[in-house]
Amino acid sequence: MSESGAMTGRAGAEFTGTRSQLLGILLTGYLLLVPTLGIYRFWVVTWKRRFYWHNTIIGGEPLEYTGTALQLLIGFLFALGFFLPLYILFFYLSTQAPQVIVLGYAGVGVVLWFLAGYAIYRARDFRLSRTLWRGIRFDQRGSAWVYALRRFGWTLAMIVTLGLAYPFMAADLWRYRYAHSWYGDRRFGFSGSWRQLALPYYGTYFLVAALVVAGFVFLGADGATRLEALEMPSPGALGIWALAALVAGLGYYRYRARELSAMFSAVSLGEARLAMRIRGRSLMLMTLSYGFWVVVVLGVLLIAVIAAIMVLDPGDMPDPETAFDIRSALGGGWLAIAGLVGGYLGVLATLSLLGELIFGLGFWRLVVRGATIENLDSLATVRAAPEDRSLAGEGLADALNVGAY
Amino acid sequence: MELSARYQDGLVAEVHEVACRIEGDALVIRDAESLFVRDRWPADQVYPLHGRPIQLRIANGARPLGARLVFSGPADIAAARAMLPALKRKSAAYKARQWKLVGLSTMALASVVAAYVYGVPLLASRIVGVIPVQWEADLGTTVARQIEEALVADAGWEICDPDPDSLANRAITRFSTAALEGAGSPFVPDVQVIRTDVPNAFALPGGRAYYFSALLEQTESPDEFAGVLAHELGHVAHRHAMEQLIATSATGLLIGFILGDMTGLSIAGGIGASLIDSRFSREAEREADRFAADVARRMAFQPVGLANLLERVSGDDDYAEAFALLSTHPLTSERRAALEALEPSPAASPAFTDEEWQAIRTMCDAGTTTKTATDTLAKGETVGFSTQAEEDQEEDPEEDLLDSPVP
Structure with missing residues (x-):
């Protein structure tokens, strides 16, 4: 239990939810998706958020999520209005010459990338404005279009500078998000800068680049022609490139942890300041454990399916000619289709379940447990802000698949 | 207290x-x-x-x-x-309200699905009516080029007899023009025999139809050839390829709606779409069969040849049965029964003269030998005659372009 020390005003945050609680919520939700033709997904998201929010305790008080499934459903319908014309455009494109198709899809891809920025910002707005703590609502102002433009412009800069612009982009977007966030009538502040990100980012960047170049040098004069002829390059060059990949992988987690720690620690709210500590190895462990569980769970499922087929239809098994024959495995038409659709949805559900249990919950817990808030008591004078304009769900974000939590 | x-x-x-x-x-x-x-x-x-x-x-x-x-x-x-x-x-009131909401929205979605399953085939044929003929013809050209590019790469693609004035091509053109006569089709039929080892025949939007050499090898009589050709021309006359394209796109939209994945990246969309679309395409096959039977009566040849060839090539094997619903083709026995139920023409004579038929049969004999069709059949591929847009998935490299307009 975190104590809000009266003298220092320092408070930690804690997370009280367990993995099995989340598993229960998700399993129930996924099962209800079937009879509701998928409509229940808006309720699944709502229940999931309630789990995350209500188990996050800051200074002894939990967060509260006040959004409803109906709001998400309405938002989705709004987004449909946007996607219908796009869909007709896709249809038209598909009937064109291959070059036109490629160009058209590339164009639509650029438009969608721009809109993803808009959707991300709106989704954050939706979630913040439906978050209460001590009975006071958070909010996000600023313009989603401006945010989308910035993000898009930075993307172009990233391409032009071969990724060197990243620390500037990260700091700028973090600043835009937090400088427009509010708790009641008090505005968040953000003091982060690209300088805090420069060392871990450029360090990894140039080390990896140097290793890649070194690999080419090692390859020697005839290396390029050998690569073109698809011959194996020398073991030395391969070794250096493997090292480059390893450095890039480890550097990624180290950088991510640094960025999260530094940027969250730059967030303030009046006199209250957030301090964050997230370790790169915790992030890496999450990925490793996800990979491990995907292999284990899908492996067990596969064995179960094979066993079921053997039990149901053992006659075909001794003959290797028919053992892999789909007709013996699946039998009748409806059974085959049910198996196919069920199998696909099963794999999809398993992956998304594991993703939520490991990445979703894991990351949320890392952030909550890594956070300390100084001068939390200073927030006792925050007053509620007037009602926010009504937001029509997260429509676009839901449809574009960008909402993380 | x-x-x-x-x-x-x-x-x-x-x-x-x-x-x-x-x-x-x-x-x-x-x-x-x-x-x-x-x-x-x-x-x-x-x-x-x-x-x-x-x-x-x-x-x-x-x-x-x-x-x-x-x-x-x-x-x-x-x-x-x-x-x-x-x-x-x-x-209690809150819970009741939530379940009512879930129930209502599910019912709304279910009715959208139902309206779709029964409505879109109807709607598709109406929409096809307003699609400009030139647009569909251009589309046919594009699709033909796409198929050519895809098939040249792996299976090989060669027009068997490129001379339009050869005896065989003149016979085919005569037959096609006569078959489409009075059908009110805006298109000029363009039938080509292609050298490839996939036993199939199909129609494209805009009046093009293809007959593959591997199928021709298995064709034993002029009436069988005429039956298949008439069936494909039935697809042309009904503009099935275009209808199918529209229906399939609408299905993709619906599946995207259900899965909430409007970006359409999902494979489930594909599976679901083929489930729903198969209903539509089987209806199209029946329609094309009816057209073929009609042509047979008009031109006085035996319509049952179509069924004979179909049976020889694909048969009702277990595999076809297992995937009968996913298959875009109706069961052979079902089609056969329908074709046999037709009155045979009283004064039936072969649709092509002996010389013509001989010329058609040997169209692909010049040049390299093709793999026998039975090689392909041994793998258990479903074979049938269809419009291009409803082709079997495993045989059809450009299916992606047609069936799923969203990447």
């Missing part, structure tokens, strides 16, 4: 320890120490909120959105519930 709780008024971010009790029809909230009355909540307007089970969080409809009373511990929670009967009532 007095219960201790934590209270926040929804106006200022402060939490107070309070003691509450019912006085008349009001829930009086007093400061735990000073006993100063912080608020009086109308007791019948309280409602419970979602939260952790170790707490009972309640709000009041007559107070600011963030105003809360929080009871902790099983004993206090039970006492609060007993003290405030409105909680139970509101909670």
Whole structure:
């Protein structure tokens, strides 16, 4: 239990939810998706958020999520209005010459990338404005279009500078998000800068680049022609490139942890300041454990399916000619289709379940447990802000698949 | 009875320890120490909120959105519930409302699906009616080029007899023109025999039709050839390829709606779409069969040749049965029965003369030998005659372009 020390005003945050609680919520939700033709997904998201929010305790008080499934459903319908014309455009494109198709899809891809920025910002707005703590609502102002433009412009800069612009982009977007966030009538502040990100980012960047170049040098004069002829390059060059990949992988987690720690620690709210500590190895462990569980769970499922087929239809098994024959495995038409659709949805559900249990919950817990808030008591004078304009769900974000939590 | 709780008024971010009790029809909230009355909540307007089970969080409809009373511990929670009967009532009403909402939206979606399954084939044929002929013809050209590019790469693609004035091509053109006569089709039929080892025949949008050499090798009589050709021309006359394209796109949209994945990246979309579309394409096959039978009667040849060839090539094997629903083709026995039920023409004569048929059969004999069709059949591929847009998935490299317009 975190104590809000009266003298220092320092408070930690804690997370009280367990993995099995989340598993229960998700399993129930996924099962209800079937009879509701998928409509229940808006309720699944709502229940999931309630789990995350209500188990996050800051200074002894939990967060509260006040959004409803109906709001998400309405938002989705709004987004449909946007996607219908796009869909007709896709249809038209598909009937064109291959070059036109490629160009058209590339164009639509650029438009969608721009809109993803808009959707991300709106989704954050939706979630913040439906978050209460001590009975006071958070909010996000600023313009989603401006945010989308910035993000898009930075993307172009990233391409032009071969990724060197990243620390500037990260700091700028973090600043835009937090400088427009509010708790009641008090505005968040953000003091982060690209300088805090420069060392871990450029360090990894140039080390990896140097290793890649070194690999080419090692390859020697005839290396390029050998690569073109698809011959194996020398073991030395391969070794250096493997090292480059390893450095890039480890550097990624180290950088991510640094960025999260530094940027969250730059967030303030009046006199209250957030301090964050997230370790790169915790992030890496999450990925490793996800990979491990995907292999284990899908492996067990596969064995179960094979066993079921053997039990149901053992006659075909001794003959290797028919053992892999789909007709013996699946039998009748409806059974085959049910198996196919069920199998696909099963794999999809398993992956998304594991993703939520490991990445979703894991990351949320890392952030909550890594956070300390100084001068939390200073927030006792925050007053509620007037009602926010009504937001029509997260429509676009839901449809574009960008909402993380 | 007095219960201790934590209270926040929804106006200022402060939490107070309070003691509450019912006085008349009001829930009086007093400061735990000073006993100063912080608020009086109308007791019948309280409602419970979602939260952790170790707490009972309640709000009041007559107070600011963030105003809360929080009871902790099983004993206090039970006492609060007993003290405030409105909680139970509101909670039950809330749950009922949620399930009603779930039920209503599911029903709405189900009716959209039903309207789709029965409506889109109808709608597709109406929409096809307003699609400019030139546009469809251009589309046919594009698709033909796509197929050519895809097939040249792996299976090989060669027009067997490129000379339009050869005996065989003239015979085919004569037959096609006569078959489409009176059908009101805006297109000039363009049938080509292609050298490839896939036993199939299909029609494209805009009047093009292809007959593959591997199928020709298995064709034993002029009537069989004529039957298949008439079937494909039936697809042309009904503009099935275009209809199919429209219907399939609409299906993709529907599946995207159900899965909530409008970006259409999902494979489930593909599976679901083929499930629903198969219904439509089987209807199209029947329609093309009827057209073929009609042509046979008009031109006085035996329509059952179509069924004979179909049976020889694909048969009703277990594999085809297993995927009968996914297959875009109706079961052979079903089609055969329909074709056999037709009156044979009283004065039936072969659709092509002996010389013509001989020329057609040998169209692909010049040049390299093709793999026998039975090699392909041994792998158990489903074979049938169809419009291009409804081709079997495994045989058809450009299916992606047609069936799923969204990447």
